Amino acid sequence: MAAPDRTDRRRVRTRAALMRAGQALFAHRSVDAVSIDDIVAAADVAKGSFYNHFPDKEALAQALGEEVRRGVEQLAAEVNAGLADPAERVARALCGFVRQAAAEPERARAMQRLFPAAAVPDAPMKRGVRADIAAGLKAGRFTGLSQDAAILTAVGLVQIAVARAAGPEGGAPERLGRELAFALLRGLGVEPSEAETLAARAAADLLGKGAER
Missing domain, CATH: 1.10.357.10 (Tetracycline Repressor, domain 2)
Structure with a gap:
């Protein structure tokens, strides 16, 4: 099985950063009170990167829920x-x-x-x-x-x-x-x-x- 390339590793890291940021923010505020700007700032990623992984913040919350x-x-x-x-x-x-x-x-x-x-x-x-x-x-x-x-x-x-x-x-x-x-x-x-x-x-x-x- 081929090792994941650099792009794949970057995607994994970005998704993990978004998940960590979402968890930290949702621990203190409701989903409605957290913006996508808040999430990407906490994750230290570009806003466009968010939409490469989730269509909206509710989808991020759902992914956290599954985890x-x-x-x-x-x-x-x-x-x-x-x-x-x-x-x-x-x-x-x-x-x-x-x-x-x-x-x-x-x-x-x-x-x-x-x-x-x-x-x-x-x-x-x-x-x-x-x-x-x-x-x-x-x-x-x-x-x-x-x-x-x-x-x-x-x-x-x-x-x-x-x-x-x-x-x-x-x-x-x-x-x-x-x-x-x-x-x-x-x-x-x-x-x-x-x-x-x-x-x-x-x-x-x-x-x-x-x-x-």
Whole structure:
């Protein structure tokens, strides 16, 4: 396979610069409040170069959204590889998102600003959460809530956890992950002692001092 030529490498670099600039700007302002001039200035590229990659800023936002969606799916798969217990999976997923938000706050803020609809149960990026909740209810691991209410509980707490971890008041990620994972498991009907054990284990593994960042 032939190596990419100089033009191709330049295109890749320009697109990456535009994506980084969009993420940085959308982390603080809505899409409507950001102009293409703002984006190209932040990316340090010519305005014409923008249109070589995106027809408008909404297309850039959509591309960032697809990147975020893939990242969400990959993160959930990585932190839960080889695990079958739905209770453990949702606790670890929440802690995984806290870890990512604490490590990349700008990316997390852009995600929440671009995708307020991600909090609804049928949002595409919540497919994994829906599957874990459905499996937990079917197996009797989760009780006391309908499937929709259980999904809303999980999604809502993840959104809160991400916003807190990415904010200036983020504090200690391990404590945040442990406490909100515990709250999530209790909300889904897991007994207190088991919820505490699962939450503490997930937080220590993914957010503790020895956790890989």
